[in-house]
Amino acid sequence: MTTMTYRQALHDTLRAEMIRDENVFLMGEEIGVFEGSYKITAGLLAEFGERRVRDTPIAEEGFTGAAIGAAMLGLRPVVEIMTINFSLLALDQIVNHAAKIYGMFGGQTSVPLVIRTPGGGGQQLGATHSQNIELYYAFVPGLKVVAPSTPADAKALLLAAIRDDDPVLFLENLALYNTKGDVPDDDTPAELGRAKITRQGRDLTLIGYSRMAHVAAQVADQLAASEGLDIEVVDLRSLRPLDRPAIIESVKKTHAAVVVEDDWLTYGIGAEVAATIADGAFDYLDAPVRRVAMAEVPLPYAKPLETAALPSVDDVINAVHQTLDAVGRRHQKVGHD
Amino acid sequence: MTNQMHAPRTPAGRAAPKKSTRAKAAARTPAEVARLVGFYRQMLLIRRFEERTARSYTQALIGGYCHLNLGEEAAVVGLLSALSPTDYLFTNYREHGYAIIRGIDPNRVMAELYGRTDGVSKGWGGSMHMFDRGHRLLGGYGIVGGQVPLATGAALAIDYRGGNEIVMCTMGDGTANIGAFHESLNIAALWKLPIVYVIINNRLGMGTSVERSSAEPELFRRATSYRMESSRVDGLDPIAVADASAHAVATARDGHPYLLEVVSERLRGHSVVDPAKYRTEAEVAQLREHDPVVTFGARLVREGVLDADALAAIELEVTARVDEAAAFAESSPAPDVATLFDYNYASAVPNDSRRLPGEPLFEPEPLPDPGEAT
Ligand SMILES: Cc1ncc(C[n+]2csc(CCOP(=O)(O)OP(=O)(O)O)c2C)c(N)n1
Numbered sequence: 001m002t003t004m005t006y007r008q009a010l011h012d013t014l015r016a017e018m019i020r021d022e023n024v025f026l027m028g029e030e031i032g033v034f035e036g037s038y039k040i041t042a043g044l045l046a047e048f049g050e051r052r053v054r055d056t057p058i059a060e061e062g063f064t065g066a067a068i069g070a071a072m073l074g075l076r077p078v079v080e081i082m083t084i085n086f087s088l089l090a091l092d093q094i095v096n097h098a099a100k101i102y103g104m105f106g107g108q109t110s111v112p113l114v115i116r117t118p119g120g121g122g123q124q125l126g127a128t129h130s131q132n133i134e135l136y137y138a139f140v141p142g143l144k145v146v147a148p149s150t151p152a153d154a155k156a157l158l159l160a161a162i163r164d165d166d167p168v169l170f171l172e173n174l175a176l177y178n179t180k181g182d183v184p185d186d187d188t189p190a191e192l193g194r195a196k197i198t199r200q201g202r203d204l205t206l207i208g209y210s211r212m213a214h215v216a217a218q219v220a221d222q223l224a225a226s227e228g229l230d231i232e233v234v235d236l237r238s239l240r241p242l243d244r245p246a247i248i249e250s251v252k253k254t255h256a257a258v259v260v261e262d263d264w265l266t267y268g269i270g271a272e273v274a275a276t277i278a279d280g281a282f283d284y285l286d287a288p289v290r291r292v293a294m295a296e297v298p299l300p301y302a303k304p305l306e307t308a309a310l311p312s313v314d315d316v317i318n319a320v321h322q323t324l325d326a327v328g329r330r331h332q333k334v335g336h337d
Numbered sequence: 338m339t340n341q342m343h344a345p346r347t348p349a350g351r352a353a354p355k356k357s358t359r360a361k362a363a364a365r366t367p368a369e370v371a372r373l374v375g376f377y378r379q380m381l382l383i384r385r386f387e388e389r390t391a392r393s394y395t396q397a398l399i400g401g402y403c404h405l406n407l408g409e410e411a412a413v414v415g416l417l418s419a420l421s422p423t424d425y426l427f428t429n430y431r432e433h434g435y436a437i438i439r440g441i442d443p444n445r446v447m448a449e450l451y452g453r454t455d456g457v458s459k460g461w462g463g464s465m466h467m468f469d470r471g472h473r474l475l476g477g478y479g480i481v482g483g484q485v486p487l488a489t490g491a492a493l494a495i496d497y498r499g500g501n502e503i504v505m506c507t508m509g510d511g512t513a514n515i516g517a518f519h520e521s522l523n524i525a526a527l528w529k530l531p532i533v534y535v536i537i538n539n540r541l542g543m544g545t546s547v548e549r550s551s552a553e554p555e556l557f558r559r560a561t562s563y564r565m566e567s568s569r570v571d572g573l574d575p576i577a578v579a580d581a582s583a584h585a586v587a588t589a590r591d592g593h594p595y596l597l598e599v600v601s602e603r604l605r606g607h608s609v610v611d612p613a614k615y616r617t618e619a620e621v622a623q624l625r626e627h628d629p630v631v632t633f634g635a636r637l638v639r640e641g642v643l644d645a646d647a648l649a650a651i652e653l654e655v656t657a658r659v660d661e662a663a664a665f666a667e668s669s670p671a672p673d674v675a676t677l678f679d680y681n682y683a684s685a686v687p688n689d690s691r692r693l694p695g696e697p698l699f700e701p702e703p704l705p706d707p708g709e710a711t
């Protein structure tokens with residue numbers, strides 16, 4: 001084990017994979033000379049040269065599409081899109097092409113591509129630079145979408161994504177780059193498509209991913225200390241495929257769930273999780289599934305408005321309390337369990 | 338159709354310095370002198386405003402991304418001098434100077450940077466998203482190239498109504514590589530729209546040079562693909578920019594879109610938090626030498642347009658103006674949380690979501706009596 005930041009884990013993994021496999025190369029805006037907007041690729045141009053670390057023009061559609069084409073010939077491009085907001089310019093290439101090519105051509109050509117891109121919010125970047133729109137990709141068959149929350153997962157999931165034969169959208173988070181954690185020294189990839197129970201509990205299930213997995217863990221710790229609550233935390237890690245069995249198994253145990261997400265409520269990732277629970281654990285639920293999500297507005301720049309619009313730890317705690325209240329009322333009424 | 342150079346170029350695209358004489362100044366009319374002094378005052382206002390912005394940012398009075406017009410002063414002032422008040426301006430996230438020179442009160446521009454209710458965008462937009470319908474500044478856009486199709490559409494609206502206004506759309510050199518740039522220029526040329534596209538070529542995207550990002554780094558030449566008239570001008574000389582802009586604007590008003598490349602400088606990093614380590618010492622030294630505010634001030638003194646006292650007086654006036662803007666911004670109230678949903682839609686609609694993150698979709702109701710169910 002080595003303790004390192006999420007940023008370092010990504011950097012080291014990219015480097016190790018480039019050493020391991022000549023077909024792995026990097027493309028993106030400002031990743032070379034500038035060393036990356038968030039410095040994930042620092043030093044890699046100097047080490048590997050321009051053939052393998054390619055600064056692109058500001059042309060998201062063009063270079064993402066080019067990466068898809070290169071992947072069709074068996075290269076393993078890892079594309080950095082500066083933030084997920086700018087991936088919208090490449091949406092056509094990702095959704096109409098990367099996601100379609102394997103199936104539409106009868107499985108003749110796979111697209112072993114990774115698109116790394118951070119989401120975020122809460123840094124006063126305004127409406128166009130603060131969106132969490134991973135849902136757009138999680139919605140699309142043919143894509144895989146992962147969202148690591150820890151340095152260890154950043155490494156294990158990036159290894160898996162690069163070695164996988166399908167297009168993987170690898171969601172990072174501006175707020176996580178400087179967070180630290182223990183990272184295993186061996187290079188065992190994670191299994192894509194699997195959630196992780198990061199905290200065992202019996203009273204309620206908190207479900208999150210990326211930054212919100214941290215918020216969920218923080219709330220669980222806080223409520224354990226202050227009220228002796230025993231909360232289970234599920235870190236989704238993979239948004240497509242969604243690990244429905246892990247969600248259902250946890251809720252069958254706790255009988256209550258709150259989903260915390262950094263995207264918008266209506267039609268968001270949490271909606272899919274809640275629908276999954278309604279479908280697979282209806283008879284086990286003692287309270288409605290609550291979702292805590294961003295207020296549905298273009299995120300304002302002004303700090304008080306931005307703060308109000310983003311889900312906070314207190315919002316999650318309130319939702320947990322209200323959910324447990326609902327559980328209590330039900331128990332009083334029907335006297336079950 | 339011509340693709341011409343307004344100024345002789347050195348290999349870097351910079352015009353050779355002009356030899357000016359005092360004799361020239363003697364021949365100037367009072368109106369010409371006033372114009373030159375006006376240019377200088379405006380350039381200095383941008384300079385001091387942006388320096389103040391950088392300071393306020395380090396004091397955490399301004400947040401988010403913040404890109405400055407330092408080095409671009411002559412370009413801003415020259416370009417906008419050719420617009421009439423009814424013309425429209427679309428620009429990018431590096432737009433504080435454009436907002437001020439367009440005539441918007443610096444108090445309101447600074448208040449926007451501070452995220453306050455008196456800001457041009459009421460504190461909703463921030464540094465990258467200044468907007469003022471009255472002054473026909475239609476944004477301030479943070480997505481690279483986002484403004485280019487929009488500006489083209491505004492020109493379409495003018496043409497549709499048979500109006501006499503034009504649209505000016507500015508962007509950076511890196512932005513000329515976005516697909517929408519090409520799509521837009523083609524559409525504008527096909528439909529003969531009244532628009533001037535301006536590329537501010539500061540020879541850098543964030544840290545990537547124009548030579549490393551554009552296969553044709555003489556960006557004005559791209560207009561030939563669309564049979565559009567274009568030219569390149571020295572962006573450190575406000576007079577040259579003003580003349581080039583006047584020509585471009587007249588061409589657009591005549592129903593012919595125009596591409597003007599303004600070769601400019603970026604004195605500091607891409608944004609206030611970028612230390613610009615990718616620049617060499619020699620480059621940085623050269624930048625100081627090219628400083629458009631300093632060189633234009635010196636030129637006006639050399640040509641007898643201004644003397645040292647007059648320069649000092651302008652400095653005092655401009656500094657006071659910027660201090661006032663900062664004081665105004667600091668005293669302007671922050672938006673109230675109760676206004677968070679005020680701009681959800683222009684036309685109200687039932688079932689609109691107005692929920693804070695912690696609020697439930699449905700308030701808890703009494704549980705149905707199990708015996709009641711049938
Ligand atoms: C679509 C999109 N991609 C990337 C970015 C990030 N970004 C912001 S400014 C910038 C560089 C733009 O360079 P240029 O057009 O030359 O303008 P300058 O900043 O030099 O004025 C980049 C890559 C963005 N905002 N939008």
Ligand SMILES: [Mg+2]
Nearest residue numbers: 509510541542
């Ligand atoms: Mg530039």
